[in-house]
Amino acid sequence: MFYSQRHANGRFLLRLLLTAVFLIPIFWMLMASLMAPGVPLPTTFRLIPDPVTLENYGRIWQIVPFGRFLLNSLLVVITAVPITIMTSSWAGFAMSQLPDARQKRLITLSLLILMVPSIALWTTRFMLYRWLGILDTRLALILPAFMGSSPFFVLMYYRAFRRISKPIFEASRLEGATVFESWRYIGMPQIYSTTLGVGILSFILYWGDFNSPLLYLSDQSKYTLPLALQLLQQLNRSDWPLLMTGSVLVTAVPLVLFIIILPLFRNINPNVLSGIK
């Protein structure tokens, strides 16, 4: 008993120490955003900058039109995330209900598509988008959402739906329920932690997407926040407090969302992140 208590304490300390390492980038980003603008950069190590100021969070709005970029980014995620949830859960649901042999083939296909790096598709997607006439529109940013965004999300849903016992779906089918009804009223209500997981992951994906707007947009009025950061860097290469303030602001939205969503996972499943399974 004494031994296992000590063992548990040791494991806790190890966990604490290693987890702390993962906070380093975000911590240093935040601290640099609190430095006073226009003064020489520090020459000795300080955990927290000497005068702590929020001045940068006021002036950044005057330097680049951050508000408009924010609005553009919000428009992208507000459309892309619900579409992703719908299409990926449809595909995952259908996969879980199909005969075993087809399930296996579809899983293998999904795994294979996951191995294709997106750079392999840049140039020809560009041509395809122009041919479809959606170059330089927001649709070019959210088009992958119509295929569930990533096979990863489809597999997450597949896993979740497979855990629901099959007789329930059999019974509802015999009662005359359509696939849509089974999905909507039996499947989806039981796996809403997966929906939360896919929701936050796809939010992160589209919110942080730098390549699509870089490649497929030329009209600056449609730029999203990651491109705003590039603009900010080009304009103020050595204004570190300002650059870090921009970075913190762009990170803040998904971060706050993540923190709000976390307790919801706990209500369903004691495991926060493995609730996504």
Added chain:
Amino acid sequence: MNFKKFQLSYKTQLNLFLLPYLFGIFLLVIIPALLSFGIAFFRYDGLSAPVWVGNLNFILAYNDELFNLSIQNSVALVLLPVPLRVFGAFLMARLLQKNGRFLNAFRAIIFLPSIIPGAAYALAWIWIFNPLSGPLNLLLQSIGLFTPAWLADPLWAKPALALISLWQIGEGFIVSLAALSDMPPSIDEAAQIDGASTWQQFWLIQLPIFAPILLILIFRDIALTLQNSFTTILFTTQGGPYYASYTLPQFIYEQGFDLLFFGSASAALWVLYLITGLIILIVYLLARQWQVGPSEALYVL
């Protein structure tokens, strides 16, 4: 209602549910991939009609010194971080597998760096790695250690870029956690009763069981690292210093979108397709070998 007819339509309905996904894969992955194969034989600037040039693009691309350099750098920037990333993600999942105080908070924090958008994350690291006033070098200086110029030094640029990628391991962490939770606890218990230490349990029992998952994670991570490194490099070193971090995505981006040489960009892509094709073949064989799928035994994802 005719029961058999109803059953058939249920199947059709399922296929309709799958349609967006399968059509999307066809339109956004398979068609662009095939197109890219073909475009390699044309001179095409994206505006005027493509002109057949035979294998000229291949000669141009493959004799380009920058192309060869970009391949070498890409291989180095994949080989350096990927094993560390996958193994690190699995180890962290193993460490945070069993219950304890603040378990949920700890798991959330491991995922935290993966939330940061690539652009913001890259900017943060330029600051952290700033040779003179960045927090990392000031810290190293205060404890009397060597302070490299990191991203500004041709020798240190690659290790620095690899280091940057080590924090964003959220996806591998989630998959590892899910895989670990699938393992029946009886295996662990049996090992404990037999007197295996935690370390022995890890090396002799868990690692072999999870080898297929780890392998697939490694291949997935190669694709992830290749595409994520583009954003990081564009913000941090832009391929420098002295082309020390100039990678294949940079080459393709410059050929295709700066110079509008879609043909030679596609010719360069052939190498990538070759590597991806090999990986896909291995994953396919692995998936068949290890019964990935709806078996009741362990399966990936």
